[in-house]
Amino acid sequence: MAGSVSTLKVGLLGCGTVGGGVALILNERGEQLLPGARLMLHKVAERDPTKARSVGLDPSIVTPNPWEVVNDPEVDVVVEALGGLHPAKELIETALEKGKHVVTPNKAVIAEFGRELFRKAKEKGVGLGIRATVTGSHPIFEDLVAAATVKSIRGILNGTCNYILTRMEKEELEFEDALKEAQREGYAEADPSLDVDGVDTAQKLVILTRLAFGFWADPDSFHVEGIRRISALDIRISRRMGYRIKLLGVAERVNGEGIRLRVHPALVSHESRLASVEGVDNAVEVRDDVRGEWGVVGPGAGRFPAAGAILSDILQIARGQPLSIGPETSAFMIEGLSTLKSRYYLRFSAKNRPGVLAKLAGILGENGINIAEVLQTAREGEEEVPVVVITYPCPEEALMRAIDEIDRLPIVGERTVVLRVEGDAK
Numbered sequence: 001m002a003g004s005v006s007t008l009k010v011g012l013l014g015c016g017t018v019g020g021g022v023a024l025i026l027n028e029r030g031e032q033l034l035p036g037a038r039l040m041l042h043k044v045a046e047r048d049p050t051k052a053r054s055v056g057l058d059p060s061i062v063t064p065n066p067w068e069v070v071n072d073p074e075v076d077v078v079v080e081a082l083g084g085l086h087p088a089k090e091l092i093e094t095a096l097e098k099g100k101h102v103v104t105p106n107k108a109v110i111a112e113f114g115r116e117l118f119r120k121a122k123e124k125g126v127g128l129g130i131r132a133t134v135t136g137s138h139p140i141f142e143d144l145v146a147a148a149t150v151k152s153i154r155g156i157l158n159g160t161c162n163y164i165l166t167r168m169e170k171e172e173l174e175f176e177d178a179l180k181e182a183q184r185e186g187y188a189e190a191d192p193s194l195d196v197d198g199v200d201t202a203q204k205l206v207i208l209t210r211l212a213f214g215f216w217a218d219p220d221s222f223h224v225e226g227i228r229r230i231s232a233l234d235i236r237i238s239r240r241m242g243y244r245i246k247l248l249g250v251a252e253r254v255n256g257e258g259i260r261l262r263v264h265p266a267l268v269s270h271e272s273r274l275a276s277v278e279g280v281d282n283a284v285e286v287r288d289d290v291r292g293e294w295g296v297v298g299p300g301a302g303r304f305p306a307a308g309a310i311l312s313d314i315l316q317i318a319r320g321q322p323l324s325i326g327p328e329t330s331a332f333m334i335e336g337l338s339t340l341k342s343r344y345y346l347r348f349s350a351k352n353r354p355g356v357l358a359k360l361a362g363i364l365g366e367n368g369i370n371i372a373e374v375l376q377t378a379r380e381g382e383e384e385v386p387v388v389v390i391t392y393p394c395p396e397e398a399l400m401r402a403i404d405e406i407d408r409l410p411i412v413g414e415r416t417v418v419l420r421v422e423g424d425a426k
Contacts, residue, residue: 008318009042011075011100013066013091015051018105018132019044019081021307023055033311037318045069070095077314080104089113096120096128101322103313105132105306111203115216118325127322129313132306134204140284140296141323144211151287152252153212154422157204159280159300160188160195161227161247165265166278169235169244175228187280197226198247198263205249205261208284212251213259214329221334222261230265234347234417237375237388243267243345244275248422259332260340266422267345273297274422338397343372343421348387348406349413356411357387367402369394384413390421 010026012019023041030039045066046052052062063069070078070091078095080102082088088109095102097120104110110117110133121128131141134157144150156162160182167178179196182188194200202224206217227247238245246268251261268274273295277283282300287293299305316322350356361371373390391399403416 006036007038007040008314009040009074009076010314011042011069011072011078012044012081013069013079013088014081014083015044015046015048015055015057016081016083017303018306018310019046019079020051020055021303022079022081022310023057025304025307025311027056034315034318039314039318042075043069043072066091067094070098070100075100077101077103077317079310079314080106080109081310082106083108085109085112089117092117092128093120096124096126099124099126101127101129101317103127103129103132103310103317105130105310107133107200107203107207111206111219114207114210115328127313127317129310129317129323130207130325131313131323132309133207140208141211141325143294143296144208144286149289150212150253151289152250153205153208153284153286154248154250154252154274155208155284155295156246156274156277156282157201157208157249157284157300158195158198158247159282160192161201162277162282162300163187163280164196165227165230165235165245165247168230168232169239172232172236174232175230196228198224199226201247201249202261202263205251205263208249209251209259209261210328211325212286213253213332214326215259215332216328217251217259217261217334223264223337224262225264227265229417231417233386234345234419237347237386238267238345238419239270241373241375241388241390242270243421244270245419246274246277248274250422254335254339257333258335260335260337262337262340264420266420268422272423338395340396340420341393342396343393344391344399345417345419345421346389346391346403347417348389349384349416350387351411351413352382352385353411359409359411360387360389360406363405364389364391364402367398367405369399369402 026041044062047064078100080092088106092102110130163182164178206219209217235245245265248266249263254260280300283297285295370392371389372392375388
């Protein structure tokens with residue numbers, strides 16, 4: 001089906017948080033969203049009758065079998081909101097093969113199989129809408145595709161982690177307590193691993209990298225680190241030193257031919273745009289050859305931001321203008337972290353005795369690492385104390401070599417906390 005239509009029949013797979021939001025909007029406003037067009041919810045696949053009833057679906061259009069929706073000849077657009085890799089990938093593939101447009105918020109399946117699914121969509125002359133895979137409410141897709149040569153992207157891409165880190169700072173909570181609060185508020189799943197271990201951010205970074213650089217990166221080819229090791233102490237000390245801790249996804253050109261992707265918590269200056277992003281909001285900052293530095297901010301979690309992004313894709317399809325992600329370019333060389341040059345926040349758990357700081361500084365110096373700031377808050381009688389160092393820019397490989405040596409010293413207790421300081425490296 002191509003071009004503008006008077007009636008667009010939507011098949012929905014999954015009626016959970018996001019799919020349920022799509023169902024509510026289409027049921028209540030399907031005839032008002034686009035002048036001259038009617039968006040009609042034609043068939044819904046949902047195994048749980050309670051979920052279907054909760055959004056007021058007519059039982060006659062509900063089936064427990066998603067293949068009935070995909071194979072229905074009257075369905076023009078399939079919205080895949082099941083999540084996971086399988087059978088989502090096969091359902092999307094079949095819908096495209098049958099000449100149906102597809103819209104999905106499923107970042108996992110797009111990060112893993114995006115190249116082949118977009119090729120199939122192009123072959124069949126249909127649209128594959130993926131706005132909701134990354135953000136809920138801002139126009140980053142069009143901006144990135146239309147941008148000049150992009151030098152770097154960095155962003156807060158996971159609303160759950162940003163909420164947890166915000167609550168840890170505001171209420172001086174430890175990670176586990178902030179996570180439980182996020183779960184009570186509906187911002188974190190019962191199993192939060194995909195969010196707090198950085199996987200969700202990595203999947204979004206793969207998609208943003210395709211938009212900005214025209215390149216599909218392998219989700220397993222770059223460093224991914226979550227926020228489980230962040231403590232209230234690190235957040236408190238960082239704030240005292242003029243920083244806030246955020247989980248970032250970063251993609252950057254390296255020496256023209258290479259690209260480095262990384263996901264990890266980092267210190268950002270309290271004066272930066274990213275530091276001001278709180279709660280479940282997301283943000284993306286871009287550097288390109290024409291506009292310089294620019295960025296967008298918007299909600300990163302919740303039913304209706306994601307549903308709204310899905311509706312944007314459906315409306316573009318109804319207008320005959322499905323989402324374009326630009327041409328695919330040749331593969332970049334993936335650069336590892338060993339060549340990264342950054343400033344670093346180091347928190348040592350050191351014995352409270354004379355000469356310890358000099359010993360730590362000596363090992364850093366032997367590896368070519370210069371100290372920019374030191375903070376020590378020892379109290380008399382304490383056996384172990386935190387010693388915090390922020391370095392000048394140095395190669396990660398040298399830094400990790402020094403930390404490995406330091407962590408084997410008898411004067412050091414717990415493993416050293418290492419966080420990158422983003423935006424300050426020269």
